[in-house]
Amino acid sequence: MSDLYELRCRECGKTWGNVPRSFCEECFSPVEVAYDYDSLKKISRRENLSRRSFNMWRYAELLPLPEGFEPPNAVGGTPLVASRNLATRWGVKNLFLKNDAVCFPSLSFKDRVVATALAAARRFGFHTVGCSSTGNLANAVAAQAAQQGFDACVFIPADLEPAKVLNTAVYGARIVRINGNYDHVNRLCAQIADRFQWGLVNVNLRPYYSEGSKTHGYEIAEQLGWRLPDNVVVPMAGGSLITKIAKAFRELIALGWVEEKPVRFFGAQATGCSPISTAVKRGLARFEPQKPNTIARSLAIGNPADGPFAIKQIRESGGWAEDVSDPEIVEAIKLVAETEGIFTETAGGVTAGVTQKLIREGRISPDDTTVVCITGNGLKTTDAVAAEFPPAEAIAPRLDAFEALLDTQLAAAATKGN
Amino acid sequence: MTVTIEIPTAFRRFTDGAQKIDCSAGTIADALNELTTRFPAITRHVRDDSGQIRQFLNVYLNEEDIRFLGGESCCVKEGDRVLLVPSIAGGR
Numbered sequence: 001m002s003d004l005y006e007l008r009c010r011e012c013g014k015t016w017g018n019v020p021r022s023f024c025e026e027c028f029s030p031v032e033v034a035y036d037y038d039s040l041k042k043i044s045r046r047e048n049l050s051r052r053s054f055n056m057w058r059y060a061e062l063l064p065l066p067e068g069f070e071p072p073n074a075v076g077g078t079p080l081v082a083s084r085n086l087a088t089r090w091g092v093k094n095l096f097l098k099n100d101a102v103c104f105p106s107l108s109f110k111d112r113v114v115a116t117a118l119a120a121a122r123r124f125g126f127h128t129v130g131c132s133s134t135g136n137l138a139n140a141v142a143a144q145a146a147q148q149g150f151d152a153c154v155f156i157p158a159d160l161e162p163a164k165v166l167n168t169a170v171y172g173a174r175i176v177r178i179n180g181n182y183d184h185v186n187r188l189c190a191q192i193a194d195r196f197q198w199g200l201v202n203v204n205l206r207p208y209y210s211e212g213s214k215t216h217g218y219e220i221a222e223q224l225g226w227r228l229p230d231n232v233v234v235p236m237a238g239g240s241l242i243t244k245i246a247k248a249f250r251e252l253i254a255l256g257w258v259e260e261k262p263v264r265f266f267g268a269q270a271t272g273c274s275p276i277s278t279a280v281k282r283g284l285a286r287f288e289p290q291k292p293n294t295i296a297r298s299l300a301i302g303n304p305a306d307g308p309f310a311i312k313q314i315r316e317s318g319g320w321a322e323d324v325s326d327p328e329i330v331e332a333i334k335l336v337a338e339t340e341g342i343f344t345e346t347a348g349g350v351t352a353g354v355t356q357k358l359i360r361e362g363r364i365s366p367d368d369t370t371v372v373c374i375t376g377n378g379l380k381t382t383d384a385v386a387a388e389f390p391p392a393e394a395i396a397p398r399l400d401a402f403e404a405l406l407d408t409q410l411a412a413a414a415t416k417g418n
Numbered sequence: 419m420t421v422t423i424e425i426p427t428a429f430r431r432f433t434d435g436a437q438k439i440d441c442s443a444g445t446i447a448d449a450l451n452e453l454t455t456r457f458p459a460i461t462r463h464v465r466d467d468s469g470q471i472r473q474f475l476n477v478y479l480n481e482e483d484i485r486f487l488g489g490e491s492c493c494v495k496e497g498d499r500v501l502l503v504p505s506i507a508g509g510r
Binding site: 011022023025026027028029030180183184187190191194286288289291303305308 | 426427428462463472473474475476478481483485486501503504505
């Protein structure tokens with residue numbers, strides 16, 4: 001059976017077959033995977049899913065996987081949490097957190113995109129895979145490359161925090177430190193992919209990589225009982241995820257797996273790196289690149305490649321984009337943890353903080369069904385909240401010492417209450 | 419001023435295979451104009467119908483995106499490098 005998908009330019013529509021390439025050589029615009037939906041309709045049925053495990057591979061026919069592909073690991077299949085406590089706090093009725101903070105194996109939604117990227121890397125015969133990254137993506141590449149027997153080479157800014165480097169190094173990945181910021185690293189990787197025969201997941205494998213994001217959207221629809229939500233709030237770095245969730249929903253409608261309905265897409269950024277939300281709020285035709293300055297480093301892309309598509313998706317859906325300050329991000333991380341027992345990283349704080357803002361601004365209606373996309377785990381960005389929780393005073397191992405401590409704490413609480 | 423434009427692989431079919439083009443220019447716009455004058459077939463890949471640099475083509479002067487330098491009117495100096503790089507920003 002021949003492939004039911006191939007690369008197509010998102011601007012000029014030229015098709016390129018299946019090759020490791022991220023942009024159209026005619027017009028330099030990004031290419032993406034396009035499918036033969038008529039054929040897909042005949043071979044993929046919603047009923048077939050009941051016999052499959054709940055992970056991203058249950059939607060295999062809707063992904064750009066080579067013939068005979070055997071899933072090497074159970075990526076995805078994360079919980080959609082009905083968040084009643086948070087909903088009450090915000091005064092809304094139907095709120096859900098899609099929790100990729102517990103995605104297997106490296107605790108972020110990047111596991112999904114790396115899974116489809118490495119399937120493509122295998123197909124194209126790459127032995128070395130890599131990425132430009134400062135965190136989640138590097139973790140995901142290193143972990144899955146280790147399991148699947150690829151050599152991994154990860155490019156990072158030289159000033160990266162030691163903890164983040166460790167989270168990649170532990171899997172045996174080669175790490176190349178670059179004197180420069182993330183956008184410098186990214187530009188270098190574009191040149192490396194141009195020169196070397198390596199599979200860089202977010203460069204020359206990008207079209208296949210980004211398709212993995214769709215599974216976040218498929219799962220949301222399935223977990224809502226094969227229904228689409230009214231609103232989705234999505235964190236934006238390069239701007240890809242929000243467009244891929246939209247693509248996932250469009251595909252489910254095209255296949256007849258869900259009823260068609262309008263879904264508003266809301267984009268979330270940190271104020272310290274907000275090229276997309278700024279463009280949406282100011283009604284700009286093109287975003288203006290920024291120099292990032294925020295604790296939400298996993299979203300800090302000042303020059304987002306998919307920014308134009310994210311802006312278009314948001315506008316056409318009737319949604320909006322917002323951004324929140326670093327203190328608001330920290331408050332939102334704490335709020336999600338205290339109400340729902342979910343510890344998310346700074347990107348999740350951005351998304352939750354923006355959702356709160358959108359509800360207060362009246363852009364999200366209290367009666368709507370709203371899904372908030374949580375894409376990473378708080379254990380990776382403890383630095384961002386550490387100052388909020390200084391170590392408690394230690395006491396002697398005696399009951400009277402504990403009673404004294406309780407009295408002190410109760411008095412403090414009473415003072416705070418007054 | 420003599421500056422060097424580095425040509426990505428995808429564009430080399432328009433530059434007779436040349437990886438680097440030296441040109442005499444006072445600004446980025448001058449340099450790009452010399453490039454498109456010498457190799458007219460590259461023009462529509464560099465600029466859109468309205469004459470603007472294409473949305474998904476990033477132009478760098480040495481280490482900096484020219485959008486941080488005031489756009490293509492920014493001045494260049496002897497020995498500067500101009501890079502043309504497709505817009506690729508992955509997740510981090």
